[in-house]
Amino acid sequence: MKQVRDAILAGDTPAAEFASLQVPESYRGVAVHKDEVTMFEGLAAGDKDPRRSLHLDEVPAPRVGPGEALVAVMASAINYNTVWTSIFEPLPTFGFLERYARTSPLAAQHDQPYHVVGSDLSGVVLRTGPGVHAWTAGDEVVAHCLSVELEHPDGHNDTMLDPEQRIWGFETNFGGLAELALVKANQLMPKPRHLTWEEAAAPGLVNSTAYRQLVSRNGAGMKQGDVVLIWGASGGLGSYATQLTLNGGGTPVCVVSSPQKADLCARMGAELIIDRSAEGYQFWREDQVQDPREWRRLGAKIRELTSGDDPDIVLEHPGRETFGASVFVARRGGTIVTCASTSGFLHQYDNRYLWMHLKRIVGSHFANYREAWEANRLIARGFIHPTLSKTYPLEQTGRAVFEVHGNRHQGKVGVLCLAPEEGLGVRDHELRDKHIDAITRFRGG
DSSP states (O other): OHHHHHHHHHSOOOHHHHHHSOOOSEEEEEEEEGGGTTTTTTSOGGGOOHHHHOEEEEEEOOOOOTTEEEEEEEEEEOOHHHHHHHHTOSSOTHHHHHHHHTTOTTGGGGOOSEEEOOSOEEEEEEEEOTTOOSOOTTOEEEEOOEEOOOOSGGGGTOGGGOTTOEETTTTSSSOSSBSEEEEEGGGEEEOOTTSOHHHHHSSHHHHHHHHHHHTSTTTTOOOTTOEEEEETTTBHHHHHHHHHHHHTTOEEEEEESSHHHHHHHHHTTOOEEEEHHHHTOOOEEETTEEOHHHHHHHHHHHHHHHTSOOOSEEEEOSOTTTHHHHHHHSOTTOEEEEOOOTTOSOOOOOTHHHHTTTOEEEEOOSOOHHHHHHHHHHHHTTSSOOOEEEEEEGGGHHHHHHHHHTTOOSBEEEEESSOSSTTOOOOOHHHHHHHHHHHHHTSOO
16 A cells, blocks of 8 residues: 555656556455454443454455445544444444345445445545546545435435435445545545645535535525524534534524533634533433423523524434424424434424424435535535544544544544545645634634
8 A cells, every 4th residue: 555655645646657556455444343243232332342343454455346436545534323333333234234235246245244434535546447437546535425326216316315325334345444445436526625634534424414404405404594503513513514504694503512612613603602511401300201391491591592592493413312302492483403313213302392383303314416515515615614623543443433432522533544644635725824724723622
C-alpha cells in the first residue's frame, strides 16, 4: 500500500499513473469475526466493549465487478452502525452478508468469516469495473453508504425503497475502516476540495441522513421559520441537523447532555439549548412506566426558549428513551421524524397526542443518491462544515468505537487509514481560508 499512499500524497499524480498502480493482493481492514458473535452473551449493551471485538486484520483485496469501484481510503469515521456491528446488536451482521451473497455471483464474495466495517470514507479511486464511466482512477472522492441494486421497479422513484438497498459497511462487506474499500460507483461523490482527508470523511453518513430527515420531501420537508427540536444536537447526526436547520432558515432547539456539548452547539450558531442533564429530565419512572409530567416540563422549557412555540419538527434518533416525549412536545400538525433508536427499538408513546393533535411520524433511513449528493454539495460550497472532535489511527479504531458507544464524543470521531497524519489533502486553499474560522470553531473538544 506504500506505493498507493505515496502517489496520493504527491497530490499531482496523473490519472494514467494511478491506473497503472498495482492493486495489492491484501490490505488492512478493521473487522469483526464470525466465530466471535457470542462473545458478549449475558452482558448488558453498555458493558460490551468494541475494543475486544474489532480486529485489525490483513484480508484479501476484493474483486471489482461491473458498476463497482475500488477506493484507496485515506480516512474514515465512526457511526452508530459500527457500534452496533461491534457489539453484535440487535443481531450479528453476518446474516446480512449471507443473504446478500445469495443474490448474485457478484455479491457472493461478501460472505466471509470476517466483516470489514465502516460506512464513511474519503480517498482516491484505484480501479473501476465495467460500465463505470463517471469515475476514473485518480479521482478524489467521498462515499455515501447506500448500496442499491435497482433491478426492482420500487427503487426507481426513491432508491431507499428498493428491496435490495443495503448500508455499505454494515449490511455489505469491505467497508471504509480500512486501507481499501469496495463500493458501487453510484456511491461516489467529489471530495470537497477545501477539506482535509479526515474532515471530508466525517460528514458522509450523518450529513446525508440529516438532510433526508429534515430537508427532503421524503422527510420532514423543513421550511423557513420552522422550530426544530434536535436530540443529541452536538453528536454526529445532531450537529449536521443543527447546521442544516440554521442554514435553511429554521430555529434549532438543541438538546445536549453537558455544558461542553452545549458550547459546541453555540459555536455552530444555535441560541436555544437545553442541557438535559442539568434539567434532570426523567422520562421513565420505572423500566416500563413513563412520566407524562416530565414531557410537560420539557414542553414548557421549549416554549420558554421559543417565546411560546412548540416544535414544528422533532428530529428523533435516541428512540425508546425519548420517543414518548417527542410525540408529546411536537406542535399540533407537527412531524416527528425518526431514523434510529440508539437507546432501544421498542417505542412507547401516548397515541392520543398523535391522532387527536393530527401529528405524523415519518420513518427516515439514510438518503438516496440525489439527497446525499445535495448534502455533500452543501459541504463542498462551505455552507455546512465538518464537526470532527477527534481522530484516531486505524490501529486504534476499537478505541474510537468505544468512545462513541459510551457517548464520550462530540460531533464525529474520525479515523486515519492511509493518511499518515491529520491536515493533509487540502486542494483549494482559497476556499479553506474563507471558511477556516467556521471549520475550526465547529470542531468538537
